[in-house]
Structure formats: C-alpha cells, structure tokens
Amino acid sequence: MPRNATTQPLPGDARRSPPTSALHALSQACLHEQTLRIYFEDTDAGGIVYHASWLRFFERARTDWLRSLGLEQSHLARDHGVGFVVRAMQIGYLRPARLDDLVRTELRLLDLRGASISLAQHALLDDPRTPLVEAQVRVAVMRLSDGRPAPLPPALRERVSAQAATVTPVDQA
Amino acid sequence: MPRNATTQPLPGDARRSPPTSALHALSQACLHEQTLRIYFEDTDAGGIVYHASWLRFFERARTDWLRSLGLEQSHLARDHGVGFVVRAMQIGYLRPARLDDLVRTELRLLDLRGASISLAQHALLDDPRTPLVEAQVRVAVMRLSDGRPAPLPPALRERVSAQAATVTPVDQA
Amino acid sequence: MPRNATTQPLPGDARRSPPTSALHALSQACLHEQTLRIYFEDTDAGGIVYHASWLRFFERARTDWLRSLGLEQSHLARDHGVGFVVRAMQIGYLRPARLDDLVRTELRLLDLRGASISLAQHALLDDPRTPLVEAQVRVAVMRLSDGRPAPLPPALRERVSAQAATVTPVDQA
Amino acid sequence: MPRNATTQPLPGDARRSPPTSALHALSQACLHEQTLRIYFEDTDAGGIVYHASWLRFFERARTDWLRSLGLEQSHLARDHGVGFVVRAMQIGYLRPARLDDLVRTELRLLDLRGASISLAQHALLDDPRTPLVEAQVRVAVMRLSDGRPAPLPPALRERVSAQAATVTPVDQA
Numbered sequence: 001m002p003r004n005a006t007t008q009p010l011p012g013d014a015r016r017s018p019p020t021s022a023l024h025a026l027s028q029a030c031l032h033e034q035t036l037r038i039y040f041e042d043t044d045a046g047g048i049v050y051h052a053s054w055l056r057f058f059e060r061a062r063t064d065w066l067r068s069l070g071l072e073q074s075h076l077a078r079d080h081g082v083g084f085v086v087r088a089m090q091i092g093y094l095r096p097a098r099l100d101d102l103v104r105t106e107l108r109l110l111d112l113r114g115a116s117i118s119l120a121q122h123a124l125l126d127d128p129r130t131p132l133v134e135a136q137v138r139v140a141v142m143r144l145s146d147g148r149p150a151p152l153p154p155a156l157r158e159r160v161s162a163q164a165a166t167v168t169p170v171d172q173a
Numbered sequence: 174m175p176r177n178a179t180t181q182p183l184p185g186d187a188r189r190s191p192p193t194s195a196l197h198a199l200s201q202a203c204l205h206e207q208t209l210r211i212y213f214e215d216t217d218a219g220g221i222v223y224h225a226s227w228l229r230f231f232e233r234a235r236t237d238w239l240r241s242l243g244l245e246q247s248h249l250a251r252d253h254g255v256g257f258v259v260r261a262m263q264i265g266y267l268r269p270a271r272l273d274d275l276v277r278t279e280l281r282l283l284d285l286r287g288a289s290i291s292l293a294q295h296a297l298l299d300d301p302r303t304p305l306v307e308a309q310v311r312v313a314v315m316r317l318s319d320g321r322p323a324p325l326p327p328a329l330r331e332r333v334s335a336q337a338a339t340v341t342p343v344d345q346a
Numbered sequence: 347m348p349r350n351a352t353t354q355p356l357p358g359d360a361r362r363s364p365p366t367s368a369l370h371a372l373s374q375a376c377l378h379e380q381t382l383r384i385y386f387e388d389t390d391a392g393g394i395v396y397h398a399s400w401l402r403f404f405e406r407a408r409t410d411w412l413r414s415l416g417l418e419q420s421h422l423a424r425d426h427g428v429g430f431v432v433r434a435m436q437i438g439y440l441r442p443a444r445l446d447d448l449v450r451t452e453l454r455l456l457d458l459r460g461a462s463i464s465l466a467q468h469a470l471l472d473d474p475r476t477p478l479v480e481a482q483v484r485v486a487v488m489r490l491s492d493g494r495p496a497p498l499p500p501a502l503r504e505r506v507s508a509q510a511a512t513v514t515p516v517d518q519a
Numbered sequence: 520m521p522r523n524a525t526t527q528p529l530p531g532d533a534r535r536s537p538p539t540s541a542l543h544a545l546s547q548a549c550l551h552e553q554t555l556r557i558y559f560e561d562t563d564a565g566g567i568v569y570h571a572s573w574l575r576f577f578e579r580a581r582t583d584w585l586r587s588l589g590l591e592q593s594h595l596a597r598d599h600g601v602g603f604v605v606r607a608m609q610i611g612y613l614r615p616a617r618l619d620d621l622v623r624t625e626l627r628l629l630d631l632r633g634a635s636i637s638l639a640q641h642a643l644l645d646d647p648r649t650p651l652v653e654a655q656v657r658v659a660v661m662r663l664s665d666g667r668p669a670p671l672p673p674a675l676r677e678r679v680s681a682q683a684a685t686v687t688p689v690d691q692a
Contacts, residue, residue, distance in 0.1 A: 039582055043390050046386065047391050050386060051228060056225055056560040059224075060560075064556075074617065085266065087266055093259055093261065095320075099593045100594075144219070147268075218564070218566050218617070218618045232386060233387075236385055236386070392663075394604075397605040398572075401571035401574065402571055431565070431570070431612065433612055435570075436607075442666065
C-alpha cells in the first residue's frame with residue numbers, strides 16, 4: 001500500500017482534526033488477521049473477484065475482530081439497541097484475485113473517536129506476497145430505533161484501546 | 174454531495190495532474206440516470222441496504238450508461254479482448270435506504286484519460302429529495318489475456334466526449 | 347417446462363392433498379411477467395449467471411407481483427407484523443444465461459392455501475425463445491415477533507384469487 | 520430431514536432409473552462437514568439468512584469437499600477444460616438462521632453417474648441440534664468451450680467412489 005494512501009482523508013473528514021500521532025502509530029500494528037478462500041460466489045464473468053465482494057470480506061474481518069474482543073453485533077443490537085454502519089470507505093484495487101485463491105486480510109486501527117472508528121484493511125496473497133486491495137473504512141454507531149448516531153459502546157472503546165496499546169510495541173520492534 | 178468530496182483525490186491519484194477545468198465542468202452534467210427498486214436481496218439484518226449493494230447499483234448504472242452509448246461489455250470482451258475494472262473508489266454513506274424504496278442514481282464524468290475514466294455516482298431518494306450515497310469511481314481497461322492495462326477503446330473515448338460536450342451547456346444554463 | 351416438473355411435490359408436501367383441478371388450471375395463466383438484464387454482479391467465473399442469482403431474480407418477480415396487487419412487503423411487516431418466507435423450492439437449470447442477456451421471468455399460481463402460496467416461476471430468453479430456468483416455490487407467512495407461521499393476509503388471498511380468476515380464461519382461449 | 524425428502528426425484532430425473540441400493544447406502548455417510556459463520560452479507564431485512572445465501576453455503580461445501588479430494592475447480596478448468604454446473608436442486612427451509620450463528624453443513628452422496636453427481640446437503644445449528652435447511656443437488660460437468668455436457672473426470676469418479684466406500688461402514692456401525 002502506498003504510504004500516502006493511509007493519510008488521505010475519508011469523505012466527510014475534511015473539517016476534522018487529523019489523527020493524533022499516538023493513533024497514527026497504532027495504525028502500524030495489525031490487530032486482526034484472517035484467511036479466506038475465493039469461491040464462485042465471489043467472482044464474476046471477468047474471471048476475477050467481483051469488486052463489491054471485497055467489501056464483504058472486509059466486513060467479515062471487522063465482525064470477527066469485534067467478536068475476538070468479546071463484542072458480538074447481534075448482542076450489541078439486543079442489549080444496547082445499537083448497530084454499526086459504514087459511513088465512508090476509500091478502496092484501491094491493485095491486483096485481482098481468482099477462484100480458489102487463499103487471501104489474507106489485515107486490519108489496523110487508524111483512528112478511534114467518540115462516535116466512530118477508522119480502520120485500514122488490506123487484502124493480500126501470501127505466496128508470493130502480493131497486495132491485492134487496500135481500504136480505509138470509517139465505521140460509526142447508529143441507534144436502531146431511529147437511525148440516529150450514537151456514541152461507541154464504552155466496552156468497545158476500552159477493548160480496542162487496550163488491544164492497540166498491547167500490540168503496537170511488538171510491531172514497531 | 175458536499176463540494177469538497179468531488180475534489181478529493183482517489184487512491185493512487187496523488188501524483189497525477191488535477192482534472193482540467195473543462196473536465197471539471199463536465200462533472201456538473203448528469204450523463205445517465207436510472208431508477209431501481211430495493212429488494213430483500215439488497216438489504217441486511219440491520220434493516221437497511223447492505224453497504225456493498227451500492228457498488229452493485231453503481232455498476233449497473235455504469236453498464237447501462239455504456240450500453241446507451243452503444244458499448245456492450247460482452248462485445249468489448251469478444252471483439253477487443255478487453256474489460257473494465259474498478260481501480261479505485263471513494264464512497265460516502267449519508268443515509269440508509271430500505272426495502273421497497275425507489276432509488277435514483279446519477280452519473281457524472283469527472284475525468285477522461287487515455288487509460289481510465291473517473292466518474293461521480295450519486296444515489297438519492299426522490300420524494301423528498303434525499304442524498305443517500307455518493308461515490309467517485311476510477312475505472313480502467315484491462316487486457317483479458319494477461320490482465321495488463323490497456324488503452325480505452327477509441328469508440329468509448331469519442332462517444333463519452335461527444336456526450337459530455339452535448340449535455341454540459343444544458344446543465345450550466 | 348416438462349409437464350412432469352409441475353406435478354412433482356415440493357419437499358414437505360408429501361402428506362398434503364394434491365392441488366385441485368381448478369388450481370391446476372390456474373397454473374396455466376401467467377400472472378406476472380418481468381424483464382431483467384444480466385450484470386456482472388449476477389455472473390461468476392464460469393462466465394455464466396451464478397446459480398443462486400436466479401433465486402434473487404425470482405424473488406424480485408414475486409415482490410413486484412405482490413406490489414402490482416397492492417401489497418408491499420414493508421407495509422405488511424409494519425401494519426400486520428408478518429413477512430413472507432420461502433419454505434421450499436425446486437429448481438431446474440436448463441441453459442445458462444450470460445452477461446448483457448435480457449431475461450424474461452414468468453410467474454404462475456400453482457396452489458393457494460390458508461398459509462402458503464405455491465408458484466411456478468420460469469426464466470427464458472426471448473429471441474430465440476429459450477427456457478433457461480424453471481422453479482416451483484412455496485412461500486408462507488411468518489409472524490415477525492416470534493417466527494411462527496401465520497395465515498396469509500386476507501387481502502392477499504382475495505386479490506390473488508381475483509387475479510387468477512380473471513386471467514385464466516384468456517390464457518386458455 | 521424427513522426420510523421421504525431423500526427419495527424424491529430431482530427435476531428432470533423422472534425417466535432415470537432409481538439409484539442403486541449400494542448408492543442409497545452411501546447417502547447415509549457424511550462425506551464432508553464444514554462450519555460457517557453468518558455475517559451481515561448473508562442476512563436480509565427480515566432479520567434472517569436470505570434464502571439464496573444457503574445456495575452459496577452449499578456450494579462452498581461442495582467446492583471444499585472436491586478440494587479435499589484433490590480436485591480444484593480452477594485446475595479442472597485449466598487442465599481439462601471442464602467446469603461443474605448445478606443442474607437441479609430441491610431445497611427445504613425448516614428454520615431460519617440469524618446473524619452471528621454458527622452453522623454446520625453436511626454433505627452426503629446420493630448418486631454417482633457417468634455425467635452427474637447427486638448430493639444431499641444439510642445445514643444445522645449445533646446446540647441444540649436443529650436442522651435448518653436441507654437440499655438435494657444434482658451437479659453435472661460442462662465443457663467450457665461450448666457449454667456441452669461432458670463426462671465426469673475419471674479422477675473425480677475414482678476418488679468419490681473410494682471415499683464413499685471408506686466412510687460408509689463407519690457410519691452404518
């Protein structure tokens with residue numbers, strides 16, 4: 001992923017302050033990794049993975065990352081009446097993937113605010129190591145009753161911060 | 174769509190020259206409009222349109238726009254051995270759509286280069302007029318035999334330029 | 347569609363009485379017709395329409411048929427607390443469809459009971475007339491609060507019966 | 520799954536001879552098992568797994584089963600110029616699954632002929648053990664150059680037969 005890609009603003013971010021340097025540092029640490037297989041359902045008649053399928057893969061990764069932190073989205077809905085929605089995404093398609101490929105996704109934290117999380121999510125082939133798709137995603141929380149914005153659940157903020165604090169030094173070594 | 178959104182670079186555009194003012198002007202004219210219905214297949218358990226479904230809707234619009242210019246993608250593949258691929262996309266989700274909604278998509282030209290087209294694509298509800306999703310998409314042409322970049326077919330460049338030249342004055346009036 | 351296909355039981359139908367001859371007659375009349383375009387989203391790396399995409403097409407047809415009878419599923423959910431679910435489907439894939447094809451779907455009534463409707467749905471190419479996919483679908487109504495079966499809304503039974511009574515003689519002429 | 524479901528003919532099977540008793544016995548043995556998670560992409564606005572998503576799940580299972588036998592579909596296409604297509608499917612929806620559910624799929628052999636395989640595929644929740652969806656699928660082989668039927672690759676016939684022969688006694692014990 002070209003370095004500049006991680007510093008471009010997401011749509012709607014223009015008037016926001018830039019991420020703090022502490023958070024920028026966090027973005028170097030991979031918080032979640034996942035491997036997935038490419039099936040027919042993911043491809044199109046061009047013989048490659050359909051461009052919208054990558055959004056499904058990245059959401060699987062976000063969901064499993066939250067689950068690894070003890071946060072199931074169906075519980076958040078039931079217990080707190082909130083759900084996550086994607087607010088903005090910037091995505092670059094570098095190389096195609098094909099049927100039967102094994103693809104690895106990586107998730108990094110770009111920014112953690114009161115009502116949104118920004119993540120960098122990459123997809124790559126392992127052998128040889130080939131970047132395929134890179135994305136930045138801003139996810140926010142919505143009150144399910146009326147669709148209004150809601151603050152992030154405190155448990156999420158705490159666990160994400162704790163995880164980011166833990167993994168960063170390892171990655172920077 | 175906030176004005177700033179149309180001037181943010183797409184991933185990978187950093188070292189490219191900005192669109193000329195002529196092309197910027199083109200972006201004001203809507204080149205293709207389409208109405209689509211929201212079905213169960215498009216929604217998710219949050220009760221709203223799944224975020225990746227919008228990429229499908231925008232691709233339907235691009236495909237039908239090209240078809241309206243006499244360019245069928247299956248013919249391009251057969252006769253010229255090339256296909257379109259999305260290289261980059263920036264997408265902002267402003268408001269959700271729901272089952273049974275009628276959604277209108279609009280397509281505008283942002284930039285036309287030797288090997289890529291950049292488009293602005295918006296989705297909105299009509300009554301009351303409500304912007305839902307806004308995207309910028311850079312599409313390039315790929316040689317199907319080896320996945321290498323290829324120049325845009327001359328017929329496409331000519332017809333897009335001709336259409337853009339025709340509709341602009343109307344829109345600026 | 348081979349005649350025997352319409353008389354095979356759907357899974358779970360084994361102990362039910364066969365459709366009455368009146369209802370069998372209804373199945374000859376096409377109650378809803380729709381044309382749709384094949385886009386990249388519908389295809390797979392085999393170069394043909396992905397087999398699960400046909401279920402999406404058939405559901406679009408059912409939804410628009412109900413809408414043509416004045417029954418919007420989002421209203422049924424809001425006003426009556428019920429939703430439709432597919433209980434059983436039998437589907438035969440005769441010939442593939444490809445990118446850019448125009449496909450016509452036809453919907454016929456096979457059976458109308460207190461808590462379910464059975465439909466025959468066909469997809470075909472027009473020129474030359476080529477059957478592509480044929481399905482029989484049994485749809486039932488579910489109470490959204492607890493997922494329990496519910497009777498069909500009376501308005502639906504009335505309007506479907508009325509429509510079937512109207513179109514049959516035309517088709518048999 | 521009701522016992523009768525496994526003995527109903529698939530569409531188009533009417534004039535074929537019934538499976539031999541040896542093959543019927545095979546259908547009792549589970550040849551492949553897989554667990555998958557339900558994500559937002561799999562659900563619809565009814566709050567449950569969208570009915571067409573189950574076809575995607577069953578195809579993942581078939582693909583991974585073939586892979587476990589050393590048969591990758593992308594290799595079959597490249598080396599033998601053939602691909603699998605679904606010819607017929609019969610599917611019963613018993614109970615819905617929801618976001619975050621862990622679903623297990625099971626695959627059994629119903630019939631193995633010169634040009635097609637028929638499989639029984641079930642999906643269930645584990646705890647408590649709840650059958651969700653049951654399907655019978657007939658898969659055939661197509662020559663990619665012209666879409667004509669082709670015999671099953673000999674390697675596939677051999678490995679499927681060998682696996683079925685191995686697992687049956689265990690399952691019947």
